[in-house]
Structure formats: C-alpha cells, structure tokens
Amino acid sequence: MPSASSVTFSRFASGVTTESAFDVLAVAKKLISQGKDVFELEIGDSPFPSSPSAIPAAKAAMDAGECRYAPSAGLPELRAAAAKYMADEYGVQVTAENVVVGPGAKNFEQLFMECFVDPGDGVLVFTPHFPTYPPNIARRGARMVTAVLSEENQFRPQMRDVKRFLASDPSPKAIVLNTPNNPTGGVATRDDLVALAELVRGRDIAIFSDEPYDRMVWTGKHETPIALPGMLDQCVSAYTMSKSYSMSGWRLGFAVSSQRNIQMLGKLTNTSISCVSPFTQRAGIAVLEHDHDSRENRMRQFHDRLVKLVEQLNAIDGVRCLMPAGAFYAFANVSEICRVNKIRSQGLAMYLLEEADPKTGVACLGGECFGEAGQGFLRLSVAEPPDRLESAAKFMQQAFAHGDRIAGYLAKNPQYRL
Ligand SMILES: Cc1ncc(COP(=O)(O)O)c(C=O)c1O
Known part of the structure; x- marks a missing residue:
C-alpha cells in the first residue's frame, strides 16, 4: 500500500x-x-x-549521433514521408507542414483536447470506446457524452446520435471517432463520414479521428474524414507505427490536420514531451519508405x-x-x-x-x-x-x-x- x-x-x-x-x-x-x-x-x-527496416535504421542513426533533441513537430523527413503515406494510401494531398510527430497515437488524445476543448465543453464518444478517451477529456474538465455502437448496426457510428449531440448538448465542441473501432471492429463507411462532415462543416466542432488500425480494414476500405472537403481544418487524424509496423514499444506515430492546427499541436508537443527521439523517427522514415510489402x-x-x-x-x-x-x-x-x-x-x-x-x-x-x-x-x-x-x-x-x-x-x- x-x-x-x-x-x-x-x-x-x-x-x-x-x-x-x-x-x-x-x-x-x-x-x-x-x-x-x-x-x-x-x-x-x-x-x-518490429518492421524489418526499423532496427537497422535506428542503429545507424544512433551511430551517426542522432541522440539529441529533435524539432518538436518532428524531423522534416518523417513529416514528409507521412504526408506521402496519406497521399498514397488515402489520396489526401498534404505536405510535411500538415503532419506532427508524436510518441504513438495515444498522446494525441491529450493534445487534441488541449488544442480545442475547454472546461465544460461536450465531447461525443461512441462506446464501447478506447479506455483512455475519458481521462483525456477529464484532464480538460470537459464532459464526455456517449452514443452506443450496436451489434445490429455492425458497430458503425450512427449519425442520428451526432445530430442529437449537436442539437441538444449545451456546449458541443468535439467528436471522437475511432475507425476501425477498438474493441468492436466496427468501421465507418464513406457514407457515414460524408454525413458526419455535412453535420459539422463550418461549425465550431473539432473531430479527433483515431485511426491506429487504418491498415486493418477487412470489409470495404479505410476511409478517413480528413479526406472530405473542408475537413482538414476541422479534423485531426492520428496514426501509429504500433499496429501496422509492429512497433508499439518504439512509441511513434503522427497526426495530420491543417497547417494551423498542426502548428498548435507542435506548440503543445513543445510544452510537454519536447520531441520524439530522432533515432526512433529515423526508424519511422525507414519503415514508411521500405516496408510496405x-x-x-x-x-x-x-x-x-x-x-x-x-x-x-x-x-x-x-x-x-x-x-x-x-x-x-x-x-x-x-x-x-x-x-x-x-x-x-x-x-x-x-x-x-x-x-x-x-x-x-x-x-x-x-x-x-x-x-x-x-x-x-x-x-x-x-x-x-x-x-x-x-x-x-x-x-x-x-x-x-x-x-x-x-x-x-x-x-x-x-x-x-x-
Ligand atoms: C483506439 C486506439 N487508440 C490509440 C491506441 C494507442 O496506440 P499507440 O500505441 O500508438 O499509442 C490504441 C492502442 O491499442 C487504440 O486501440
């Protein structure tokens, strides 16, 4: 005790x-x-x-002395490689300035809430949900509002729940989307996301799109809300090397959004973890460049x-x-x-x-x-x-x-x- x-x-x-x-x-x-x-x-x-290119790249970077602080938003080469990933996989035309690097996807839950959410604001979460959403909402003194994902709807988020949240919450501010969903395996379709974008576009509503399983979609294909018109400004999509590249212990991921939002997330990274270690980032560049197959x-x-x-x-x-x-x-x-x-x-x-x-x-x-x-x-x-x-x-x-x-x-x- x-x-x-x-x-x-x-x-x-x-x-x-x-x-x-x-x-x-x-x-x-x-x-x-x-x-x-x-x-x-x-x-x-x-x-x-770990994905085959990770360890050799990290070792080479350490031998080359890359063991000091790195830029808070991430190494420019990793940000560029992540932007290329977004273009290649999802047709999202972004540049390195639209990417911020972090220690996995989880840390972006906290930074997103710090970036957009004030005490008392309502944050919609579809449940069953990843268990660290509630503490990261509570950290900001905000309120978690839940909507149930049901088996009858293949655990897909229902837009009538979003409508209800936007219409009835006293201070709606953010929506957490997790597709593919942990734990249910539910996947939002393009139609779901188009309807979501229509509901929030132009409003003071931010979306945190948690996408650690983006390479594990078995029915249809992975869709991200930031690919939809106007959504880059209102959405932060988080990705990680943990699942697709078997690198959970490396603590490496990235988030994609508008340059304005990314600059703010970079500032918030500066005030918290400073940066992700550069040799880890070199491993990330190597796997993105070489380990697709x-x-x-x-x-x-x-x-x-x-x-x-x-x-x-x-x-x-x-x-x-x-x-x-x-x-x-x-x-x-x-x-x-x-x-x-x-x-x-x-x-x-x-x-x-x-x-x-x-x-x-x-x-x-x-x-x-x-x-x-x-x-x-x-x-x-x-x-x-x-x-x-x-x-x-x-x-x-x-x-x-x-x-x-x-x-x-x-x-x-x-x-x-x-
Ligand atoms: C939905 C969801 N978000 C975030 C994470 C955290 O991933 P990372 O290891 O990249 O921080 C996980 C890991 O299980 C997850 O399932």
Whole structure:
C-alpha cells in the first residue's frame, strides 16, 4: 500500500481510470511466471517483430549521433514521408507542414483536447470506446457524452446520435471517432463520414479521428474524414507505427490536420514531451519508405487468423461473433452465457484466466473494459499463432460448459455478479 501523505492528489488524479488491458496483462504474466499456460489474447499488440527496416535504421542513426533533441513537430523527413503515406494510401494531398510527430497515437488524445476543448465543453464518444478517451477529456474538465455502437448496426457510428449531440448538448465542441473501432471492429463507411462532415462543416466542432488500425480494414476500405472537403481544418487524424509496423514499444506515430492546427499541436508537443527521439523517427522514415510489402503481408496474416478465430468462436454454444469489419480483435457476444450464469463478462474473462483450469487459462478482456456498453462481450486479440488460437477457443468451449466452476468463481468474486 502507498504510504499516507499530507499532500493531496488533484481531483483529476484522484479519479483517473486507466487502460485495464494492462491490469489483465499483469495478472496473466504473474500466472505464466507460476507455470500456467496462458493463451494471451488480452492485449492489442502485434506478435511480429518490429518492421524489418526499423532496427537497422535506428542503429545507424544512433551511430551517426542522432541522440539529441529533435524539432518538436518532428524531423522534416518523417513529416514528409507521412504526408506521402496519406497521399498514397488515402489520396489526401498534404505536405510535411500538415503532419506532427508524436510518441504513438495515444498522446494525441491529450493534445487534441488541449488544442480545442475547454472546461465544460461536450465531447461525443461512441462506446464501447478506447479506455483512455475519458481521462483525456477529464484532464480538460470537459464532459464526455456517449452514443452506443450496436451489434445490429455492425458497430458503425450512427449519425442520428451526432445530430442529437449537436442539437441538444449545451456546449458541443468535439467528436471522437475511432475507425476501425477498438474493441468492436466496427468501421465507418464513406457514407457515414460524408454525413458526419455535412453535420459539422463550418461549425465550431473539432473531430479527433483515431485511426491506429487504418491498415486493418477487412470489409470495404479505410476511409478517413480528413479526406472530405473542408475537413482538414476541422479534423485531426492520428496514426501509429504500433499496429501496422509492429512497433508499439518504439512509441511513434503522427497526426495530420491543417497547417494551423498542426502548428498548435507542435506548440503543445513543445510544452510537454519536447520531441520524439530522432533515432526512433529515423526508424519511422525507414519503415514508411521500405516496408510496405511486409506490412501488407502481416495484415493478411491478421485477417486470416481472425476469420478462423471468429469461426471457432461461433461454434461455441452461447457465443455469437460478427466477423469484424476491421482491426485485430474478435468482439464476441457472450451475453447468453452471462445471463445463464448471472456473471458479468469481465467476471467471465477473469474466470477463464484464473479459475477455469489450474494449468491452463485464456487471457482476454470483458467488454466492460471499454465502457458499460461492452457488458456481455469478450474482446480477444489474435496475437497468438493460429494453432494456439484454435486451442484457446476449444478451452473456452469446455470452460463455459462448467457452470459449477463459474458459480464457484462468482461466490469468491461477487463483484462480478450480473
Ligand atoms: C483506439 C486506439 N487508440 C490509440 C491506441 C494507442 O496506440 P499507440 O500505441 O500508438 O499509442 C490504441 C492502442 O491499442 C487504440 O486501440
């Protein structure tokens, strides 16, 4: 237990919530260290090594002495490479001045809120949602307003919710869009985004478009709102090397917007992290320039694993799982199993990890880790190799059949009672 102190935490810190994937990861690692065989489907990380060009480029940059401060907005060459990526992949004609570099995509949640949102402002978030949106909205003293993504609508954002937010919120200021969506795999279509742009164009409304899974769209193709007329001025789109290039530990990403917005995001970077290390940025330039084919090959592997996992999950009694339109998670509806056993889905997830079997476990996340709208679902990432994914699904099938064990777990952990 931390020791008592005369110094009180801020109201924000006292109430801060964190990404629970990391908590489940810690339990899984502890069980593994005690000898348990755990199928690790809890964390959204790529199982592949860093994209091939990353390490040689970073080493060369270190040897060349690139170990000092870099410009806050990023190295001009990385900004230019990112602008070319936007033109090549999405037809967005931007230049290096439209790009700011950051340590992954997550940091842009904070900078976006600092850039546009004042205390009391309303920020619309579609839920289930990435768990660090609420703290980054709370940091600014703003209000999170939620709209539910539902299975019937393939977890696509509904524009009637945007209309309602704009019409009824006392101070609407920003909308957070995440396509492909983590955890649901929902993907906004071009029509959705055209309708969104029509609703906000010319108004004092900013969009944060969180796009870490932009290379993982399995149905249709990835669409970004900044490609639409007028939206460069009103939208900040965030990208990362973490998922497409298997570089989560490097902490590297970038955001794209109008030059005016990017200058402000550069200033805010200056006042916080100063800059991303230049040798990391050199790795980013190298992968953008050279690793297109290996990236697409890895994306195909994620897709193939997902197709199989979804099929195996659907073969389990009481489980229903849509093939996600994007991202590398299966978001399985287990509400029937939850109802029968009177257990919340996060309880079911912890049961699979801790109690279903003494020697083996599956680590995954209850949908509640992404807000209450996720109750009744489990999120499983396809980080493990295909044969392990198949064994994990078989394990789940058997574990769900043991109502007595689930009841025993619930008796010891009543917080998970539905
Ligand atoms: C929706 C979403 N946003 C942001 C991030 C953070 O990515 P990064 O590692 O680039 O900070 C993730 C990672 O899981 C994510 O799923």
